[in-house]
Structure formats: structure tokens, C-alpha cells
Amino acid sequence: MPTIGRTRDETIEILSIVPTQGPGGIIAPSCTAAISLAVDEINSGTGILGREINLTTLDGGREPHEVAAEVAAFLATGMVGAITGWHTSAVRRAVAEAVDARVPYLYATDHEGLPDERPGVLLVGEHPDHQTVPAAAWMTRELGVRRWAVIGNDYIWPRRTARALRRSLPDPYDIIVEHYVPLGTTDFGDFLDDPALLLADAVLILMVGADTARFNRQFTATGLPAVMPRLSPAVDENVLLSAGPSANANLYVASSFFLDNKSAEGRSRRARYHRHQGRFAPVLTTFSNSTYEAIHLLNTLADTTGTLDVETIIAAAHPGLALDGPATRRGFLGNQAVGPTHLAMANGVDFDILCRLPANPGRA
Incomplete structure (x- = not known):
């Protein structure tokens, strides 16, 4: 746990939960490297509250109850100061119950906007009403999309996000296909062979990592990308690389966290990252x-x-807490981080940022 030669009072233990197996495993190396950069940047200054960060990474690609049990064992030592990471909402719900508001838990993944989140869970990722819904509205305005087909992994985030899209549509029956598959699915024939798919104007993809890459390759093989755009809030450059450039045509992605090579901050962050991690x-x-x-x-x-006291942090965040620092997120409103959300289009294995999305787009 604490760094050798240092006492508990001199270090703060942070648990980072990222999947090292399963469909999200392709994202883990990038996440681990990026977290390491942030830790070193903070430790090179005064640390957190004067204490050096010691980071422990847990495998978030296991069953949620397994991850939660390991978190509970770490918490039982009394030495954990905070939890973060990129993992599924199913893992988050199990971990949040185990944590029970004892330490801050910064969930760095887009989420489904459940109203009953446990105290202490701070949502750094985006709510579907601020991401998927306005992106779909943009596609209606700019591309004439009215009818949707939805393909998602079978757990809480995809189902709740699809529900948010349905609520936003003028006619809820404009989702004409809605299909869910287990994590790790390799064959999407049931969805792709559904005759109703040809009645849709666009596809909303609500899957994780390698599942999305496999789907995009199979979708491209049908020839549909030429006439049917896809939208996803859960695609990064690893997913684009895994699918291959030819599988990413006509793919739109909504995200709070595009690094823009055209901006000074984007170039600076990438440069710091490569100095830290190597070419x-x-x-x-x-x-x-x-x-x-x-x-x-x-x-x-x-x-x-x-402080890192959960009650103090939540009390400060509730009315709208503004923060300074290198993050594009500049504060919290309640338990939700607030900041810009953007829409991009895949260009081979990279992104072209198209626009900033409004937070409350209204009905399409």
C-alpha cells in the first residue's frame, strides 16, 4: 500500500479501477498511462493536501461483485483516500455500495444519470441528456435523421441511455429497433439481419470497447455506412484503431473529452504525456x-x-463548485462535473471535432 519508506500520514492511497480484461481491456493501457502522468504531475508539486499519491490499479473487467469485494478489502485497512477509474456502470454501482460514502469516488466514465446515486460518487463523465441526446438532435437537424436503431450491451448504462433518447424524440416509436447483447459478443447477425434495420435512418451504438470495434467491422461489411450514419458516446481512438480505418466511415462520436491537436492545451498535454511515457x-x-x-x-x-471528507466536498459541490486546474471540467454542480461536450466525426483512426453541443437541446 503506502510507498516504502513513507508513513501513512505522508501518502494518500488512490485506487484506480480500469478493465484489464473483457471488451473494455483495449482501453486500459491508455488509462493507466494517463493516470500515471497525472499522479506524477501532482506529486512533483505538493501532492494532495501535502501528501504524496500512491496509486493502486484494480482490474475493473471482472464481475462487479468481484471488483467490489476487492475494494471493500482495501477500504477495511483504513488507508484508502479516494477511488477513480474508467469502468462500466455495473461495476460502479457495486463499488459505490461497498464504498458507502467513506471516501470520494470520481467515476471517470459517461453514465446513465440515475437519480439514486450514492453520496460520495462524483460523476466526471457525462449525463446522456448532455451528450447522446443533443448529439442525436444535431443529427436530426443536420442529417435529417428521424428513426433510430439501437444496439447496446445488456446492462444499465445502454438501456437507460436508450430510454433518454426515446424520451427526447417527438415520437417514441422513432426507435424502431432496440437490441441488447452480452458483453463480449462477437456475432451481431441478429441485429444486422433484422429487416426493420433498413427502416432506420441511423444507428446508436451503446457498447463497450472491443464490442463496438467488432460491430463496426461487421456493420461496414453490410455496406450500410454509406447510407446510415452511426452515433456513439463510447468510442475512443483505441476503438477506432481496433476496428480499422475502413470500419469508421460515417461514424459520429459525442464526448466531453476530445483532445484537440489544434489547441495549445491539447498539444501541450500530448507533449507532456509523450515526455512522460515515451514515444x-x-x-x-x-x-x-x-x-x-x-x-x-x-x-x-x-x-x-x-479536505477529502465526503460530506464536506458534497456540501461545497451542491450549489456549484468552481475549480481551477488543468482539467477542462471546471467544477461540479451537485455530484456532476460540468464542462463542454463536443461532437466529432471519425476520420480514419482519429477525430475531426465538428461542434460544441448544447447542454439542453430540447426536443428534436
């Missing part, structure tokens, strides 16, 4: 950037409130 490092992606920002948000939260 052959995993690509710094949309998702790994969110884990980087979560660590910096934790640091600025602690600096602003003077």
Missing part, C-alpha cells in the same frame, strides 16, 4: 484523458475544500 506509449485518448482529468479534479477539490 511508443499507448495513445492518449478520449477515455484515458478523462481518467487524467479525474485525478486533477480530485486534487483541486481537496485544495478548494481543504
Whole structure:
């Protein structure tokens, strides 16, 4: 746990939960590298509340109850100061129950916006009403999309996000196909062979990592990308690389965390990342950037409130807590981080940012 030669009072243990197996495993190397950069940047200063960060990574690709049990064992030592990472909402729900608001838990993944989130869970990822819904509205305005087909992994985030899209549509029956598959699915024939798919104008993909890459390859083989755009809030550069450039045509992605090579901050962050990790490092992606920002948000939260006490942080965040620091997220409103959301189009294995999305688009 604590760094050798240092006492508990001199270090703060942070658990980072990222999947090292399963469909999300392709994202883990990028996330681990990005978190390491953030930790080193903070430790090179004063640390968090004057204490050096010691990071322990847990495999978030296991069954949720297994991850939660390991988290509970770490918490039982009394030495954990905070939790973060990129993992599924099913893992988050199990871990949040195990944590039970004992330490701050910064969830660095887009989420489904459940109203009963446990205290202490701070949502660094985006709510579907601020991401998927306005992106779908943009596609209606700009591309004439009215009718949707939805393909998702079978757990809470895809189902709740599809429900948010349905609520936003003028006619709820404009989702004409809705199909869910287990994590790790390799054959999407049931969805692709459904005759109703040809009645849709676009496909919303709500799957994780390698599942999305496999789907995009199979979807491309049907010839449909030429006439049917796809939208996803869960694609990063690793997914584009895994699918291959030819499988990413006509693919739109909504995200809070695109690193823009045209901006000074985007170029600076990539440069710092490559200095830290080397030229052959995993690509710094949309998702790994969110884990980087979560660590910096934790640091600025602690600096602003003077503590990592959950009740104090939540009380400060509730009316709208503004923060300074390197994150594009500049504060919290309640338990939700607030900041810009953008829409991009895949261009081979990279992204072209198209526009900033409004937070409350209204009905399409």
C-alpha cells in the first residue's frame, strides 16, 4: 500500500479501477498511462493536501461483485483516500455500495444519470441528456435523421441511455429497433439481419470497447455506412484503431473529452504525456484523458475544500463548485462535473471535432 519508506500520514492511497480484461481491456493501457502522468504531475508539486499519491490499479473487467469485494478489502485497512477509474456502470454501482460514502469516488466514465446515486460518487463523465441526446438532435437537424436503431450491451448504462433518447424524440416509436447483447459478443447477425434495420435512418451504438470495434467491422461489411450514419458516446481512438480505418466511415462520436491537436492545451498535454511515457506509449485518448482529468479534479477539490471528507466536498459541490486546474471540467454542480461536450466525426483512426453541443437541446 503506502510507498516504502513513507508513513501513512505522508501518502494518500488512490485506487484506480480500469478493465484489464473483457471488451473494455483495449482501453486500459491508455488509462493507466494517463493516470500515471497525472499522479506524477501532482506529486512533483505538493501532492494532495501535502501528501504524496500512491496509486493502486484494480482490474475493473471482472464481475462487479468481484471488483467490489476487492475494494471493500482495501477500504477495511483504513488507508484508502479516494477511488477513480474508467469502468462500466455495473461495476460502479457495486463499488459505490461497498464504498458507502467513506471516501470520494470520481467515476471517470459517461453514465446513465440515475437519480439514486450514492453520496460520495462524483460523476466526471457525462449525463446522456448532455451528450447522446443533443448529439442525436444535431443529427436530426443536420442529417435529417428521424428513426433510430439501437444496439447496446445488456446492462444499465445502454438501456437507460436508450430510454433518454426515446424520451427526447417527438415520437417514441422513432426507435424502431432496440437490441441488447452480452458483453463480449462477437456475432451481431441478429441485429444486422433484422429487416426493420433498413427502416432506420441511423444507428446508436451503446457498447463497450472491443464490442463496438467488432460491430463496426461487421456493420461496414453490410455496406450500410454509406447510407446510415452511426452515433456513439463510447468510442475512443483505441476503438477506432481496433476496428480499422475502413470500419469508421460515417461514424459520429459525442464526448466531453476530445483532445484537440489544434489547441495549445491539447498539444501541450500530448507533449507532456509523450515526455512522460515515451514515444511508443499507448495513445492518449478520449477515455484515458478523462481518467487524467479525474485525478486533477480530485486534487483541486481537496485544495478548494481543504479536505477529502465526503460530506464536506458534497456540501461545497451542491450549489456549484468552481475549480481551477488543468482539467477542462471546471467544477461540479451537485455530484456532476460540468464542462463542454463536443461532437466529432471519425476520420480514419482519429477525430475531426465538428461542434460544441448544447447542454439542453430540447426536443428534436
